[in-house]
Amino acid sequence: MHARSAKLPDAFVIEQLIQVHVGDGTLLPRSLAEICENIRDFTVVEHDGEIVGCGALHLYGMHLAEIRSITVTSKAKGSGAGRVLIDALLQEAQKQSVTCVCLFTRIPEFFARMGFDVVKKEALPDKVLKDCVRCPRQNACDEIAMYRGTLPKSTARRRPHAAQSYVQIAPQHA
Numbered sequence: 001m002h003a004r005s006a007k008l009p010d011a012f013v014i015e016q017l018i019q020v021h022v023g024d025g026t027l028l029p030r031s032l033a034e035i036c037e038n039i040r041d042f043t044v045v046e047h048d049g050e051i052v053g054c055g056a057l058h059l060y061g062m063h064l065a066e067i068r069s070i071t072v073t074s075k076a077k078g079s080g081a082g083r084v085l086i087d088a089l090l091q092e093a094q095k096q097s098v099t100c101v102c103l104f105t106r107i108p109e110f111f112a113r114m115g116f117d118v119v120k121k122e123a124l125p126d127k128v129l130k131d132c133v134r135c136p137r138q139n140a141c142d143e144i145a146m147y148r149g150t151l152p153k154s155t156a157r158r159r160p161h162a163a164q165s166y167v168q169i170a171p172q173h174a
C-alpha cells in the first residue's frame, strides 16, 4: 500500500469515493469539475494497483493548510490506509513549508491518533470565511475543528465588504 499524488485520470474514482459520504454530511460534495480543477490538491492511496482512498490538502498560505475529502473504501477500512493518507498529506504540507494543518471532522478520535488537537473554529478564520459562512448547518455545526502545528496569527483571506467600497460607478454625462 502506498500514497501518490493524484492525476487527472483519477478524478472519476475520487468523485465516487467522496460521493459515498456526502449524503450523511460526512464529506462536503465535490463535483467532477471541481476535483479536476483542484486535482493537484489530492493524494490517493493504492493497494494492488487499485485506488482505495483519497484525500486533499487545500493550501491557504504558509500559515495554514486544510486536510479535506478524506475517505477510504469500506473494504480497505482498518487496513492502515487512512494513516498512510494522512501521513502523505502531512508530508506534502511540510514540503510546502506550511506551519499549521487544520481540519473539521466528526471523528476527532481518529485524527487525535494522527497528532491533531481540538481547537475553537474561530481560531481558523480562513476556513470559516471560505466554507462555514455559506454552510446551511453553520448554526448547528456538529463538526470539531482540529489542528497540528502552530495556530495562525493572521488570515490570508479578506473579510467580505459591501460592494460599494469596491465599485464606484461614475455618473454618466449626456
Ligand SMILES: CC(C)(COP(=O)(O)OP(=O)(O)OC[C@H]1O[C@@H](n2cnc3c(N)ncnc32)[C@H](O)[C@@H]1OP(=O)(O)O)[C@@H](O)C(=O)NCCC(=O)NCCS
Pocket: 021, 026, 027, 070, 071, 072, 073, 076, 077, 078, 079, 080, 081, 082, 083, 084, 104, 105, 106, 107, 109, 110, 113
Ligand atoms: C476515517 C477513515 C479514513 C479511517 O481510515 P482507516 O484506513 O480505517 O484507518 P487506519 O486503519 O489507518 O487507522 C489508523 C488508526 O486510527 C484508528 N481509527 C480508524 N478509524 C477510527 C475512527 N473512526 N475513530 C477512532 N479511531 C479510528 C485505528 O484503530 C488505527 O489506530 P492504531 O494506529 O492505534 O492502530 C475511514 O474510516 C473512512 O473513510 N471513514 C469514512 C469517511 C470519513 O469519516 N472521513 C473523515 C472525514 S473528516
